[in-house]
Amino acid sequence: MPPTLAADIRSLIGQLRRRLKKEAPRHGLTPPEQAVIIRLEREGPATLTTLAQAEGVRSQSMGATVAVLKASGLVAGTPDPNDGRQTVLALTPACHALLHAHRTAREDWLAQVIAARFTPEEQATLAAGVELLKRLAD
Amino acid sequence: MPPTLAADIRSLIGQLRRRLKKEAPRHGLTPPEQAVIIRLEREGPATLTTLAQAEGVRSQSMGATVAVLKASGLVAGTPDPNDGRQTVLALTPACHALLHAHRTAREDWLAQVIAARFTPEEQATLAAGVELLKRLAD
DNA sequence: TATTGTTATACTCTATAACTATA
DNA sequence: TATAGTTATAGAGTATAACAATA
Numbered sequence: 446m447p448p449t450l451a452a453d454i455r456s457l458i459g460q461l462r463r464r465l466k467k468e469a470p471r472h473g474l475t476p477p478e479q480a481v482i483i484r485l486e487r488e489g490p491a492t493l494t495t496l497a498q499a500e501g502v503r504s505q506s507m508g509a510t511v512a513v514l515k516a517s518g519l520v521a522g523t524p525d526p527n528d529g530r531q532t533v534l535a536l537t538p539a540c541h542a543l544l545h546a547h548r549t550a551r552e553d554w555l556a557q558v559i560a561a562r563f564t565p566e567e568q569a570t571l572a573a574g575v576e577l578l579k580r581l582a583d
Numbered sequence: 584m585p586p587t588l589a590a591d592i593r594s595l596i597g598q599l600r601r602r603l604k605k606e607a608p609r610h611g612l613t614p615p616e617q618a619v620i621i622r623l624e625r626e627g628p629a630t631l632t633t634l635a636q637a638e639g640v641r642s643q644s645m646g647a648t649v650a651v652l653k654a655s656g657l658v659a660g661t662p663d664p665n666d667g668r669q670t671v672l673a674l675t676p677a678c679h680a681l682l683h684a685h686r687t688a689r690e691d692w693l694a695q696v697i698a699a700r701f702t703p704e705e706q707a708t709l710a711a712g713v714e715l716l717k718r719l720a721d
Numbered sequence: 722t723a724t725t726g727t728t729a730t731a732c733t734c735t736a737t738a739a740c741t742a743t744a
Numbered sequence: 745t746a747t748a749g750t751t752a753t754a755g756a757g758t759a760t761a762a763c764a765a766t767a
Contacts, residue, residue, distance in 0.1 A: 460638065460720040529717040530743045582602050666724095
């Protein structure tokens, strides 16, 4: 049974994606929207093009995602004073507050499952595996 | 920085999905189609409902995926003699031949990347991490 | 009645192409 | 010309709802 690992990964990605999507209604954010918020929180303000490159999508696709977040009041854009073409995107104070409330209430389904159903050793293995999978995405 | 692992996984899934999709044109199969073929090869013939449950999608969605594979001549359905409602789906000889040719030609992009860019130790870590991620998909 | 599978329809995510505004 | 971003359009993947055929 040779190419098991590659085949496993292919199958796994689709299933995890659907699983995450199924939980999305809990916080009202789709997976791509979550990814953008996570990135802006960790790495600070960014432009549309930068976000698109980081997530591996076209600027048009990222534009659609960001437009929803702007309409929800979670992300705001301010014009770059040095370059009139660029808009710097950042999380709003309301979004920061929501993230904090969400975490203190332990509402993150995925984080809870990881904490509840995996031993510390397994969590370490999981983290190591995730780091390696990131390399596959490049 | 607490919920890093969960956030990493969320971000990772989307990126890996887009990466796999980008390679799909090489073999002419979309990720869901690949998943079905992999499953039928490993576990043998199955019904539409069984496949849908195993992949975590509705039977309507699986029906659409299988319809494409049937039209391509990779999957064939034969009526179950015991239960007239069911159709048993299986890979065609042509599909088996394609899979074999594909593997001997080492054309699987993902399998090649794993073999080339990961040490045996890393591959073991990767395999362990993938097993744990499978549990998350339940 | 319950189950298998199909048809119709809609929404999300992403892509390509064509455009505007600024550099 | 080149880059940042927008608008228009299309396709893949999946869902819900309603149905037909068989058990």
